[in-house]
Amino acid sequence: TVREVHDRLDLIKNRKPLYKPWFAGLASAIACASFAFLLGGGLYDMIGAFIGAGIGHYIRRRMFMHHLNQFVVTFVAVAIGALSCIGSLRLIGYFDPSALNHTTAYIGSVLFVIPGFPLITGGLDIAKIDFPSGIQRLCYTLAIILMGTLAGWTVASIVQLNPQGFPPLGLNPWLNAVLRLITAFAGVWGFSVLFNSPQRMCIVAGVIGAITDTLRLTMTDFGIAAEIAAFSGALLAGLLASAWRAIVRHGFAPQYLGYPRIGLTVPSIVIMVPGLYMYRAMFYLGQFHTLPALDWTFRAFMVIICLPIGLAVARVITDKSWRYDV
Structure with a gap:
């Protein structure tokens, strides 16, 4: 009945998170430090991202426990995370002045606010012609990203930072590949x-x-367009998730490991979301440098739309209900 559906939804809504705020903060720190390396950052960038993201997401979780407005929480958490990152690097700068040159690290520290699930599932809803749900999710995603990038720009303007990207690390290609895997x-x-x-x-x-x-990342190293590389990565993620489901279904892995494909694919491609592009777009927009702002906005947009398209193609290949309109 309708009443039972509402009761079930209330039960899900009121369910406690699996992880304590401190552990979620640690996971955020590890995720964003890893994200910083994958974006091209070095050791100091990873340290700054680790500290900023850990503190920022911990504050975010604590604020959510008091049921505060999501947009306010997002702005405050991003601002605190960015300031924590910048402050930690300036503290390290007293001992090693080269740490002060890492002016883009703060972007890596605030990527925990990217709303991965509504971003990707909104695109999949559009692919399934479920426009009301897709538009709702994408509008929510846009609002959260807007608040997060606005907070990042505010901090950068106050402390007078100009995020120019990460300098090349010059690592051996094989070592770089191993570090990327890790x-x-x-x-x-x-x-x-973070997705519980x-x-x-x-x-x-x-x-x-x-x-x-x-x-x-290897495809982009060979000069392949970032959009094609993102599509290929998302497509492979969808195919691997379907392959894992088939392995479980045929008894080659325990049944309790048969997780929904969406729960495996979304986290695996959220890390492909061009957060650096989005923050740089807002930075240039805040400086009224319109052409660079539009350039980075469209770069981000093209990569972002390729991610759900890749997942949708994988579902069309592996799932009859996606292959046909019935």
Whole structure:
């Protein structure tokens, strides 16, 4: 009955998170530090992102416990995370002045606010012609991203930072590939924890993400467009999630590991969302540099739309209900 559906939804809404705020903060720190490396950051960028994201998400969780407005929470958490990152690097700068040159690290520290599930599932809803749900989710995503980037721009303006990107690390290609595998796994594991997934699901998603994001970054290293690389990574993530479901269904893995594909694919491709592009777009917009702002906005948009398209194509290939309009 309708009443039973409402009772079930209330039960889900009131269910306590699986993880304490301190553990969620740690997972956020690990995820964003890994994200910083995958964006091209070095050791100091990772340290700054670790500290900022850990503190920022911990504050975010504590504020959510008091049922505060989501947009206010997002702005405050991003501002605190960015300031914590910048402050930690300036403190390190007293001992090693080169830490002061890492002016883009604060962007890595605030990527925990990216609303991955509504962003990706909104695109999938559009692919299924479920426009009311898709538009609702995408509008929510846009509002959260707007508040997060606005907070990041505010902090950057106050402390007079200009995020120019990360300088090349100059690592050996094989070492770089191994480090990407490790950090992609850690990043996807961390984001899975933020999505309140059980630990076994976090690990499976982490393995998928390690393979797909390393593939994406390797493709961009060979000069392939970021949009095509993002599509390919998302497509492979969808195919691997379907393959994992088939392995469980045929008894090659325990049945309790048969997680929903959406729970495995979204964390594994959220790490592909071009957060750096979005924050740079808002930074230039705040400086009234319109052309660079539009440039980075469209770069971000093209990559973002390729992610749900890749997942949708994977579902069309592996799922009859997606292949036909019935």
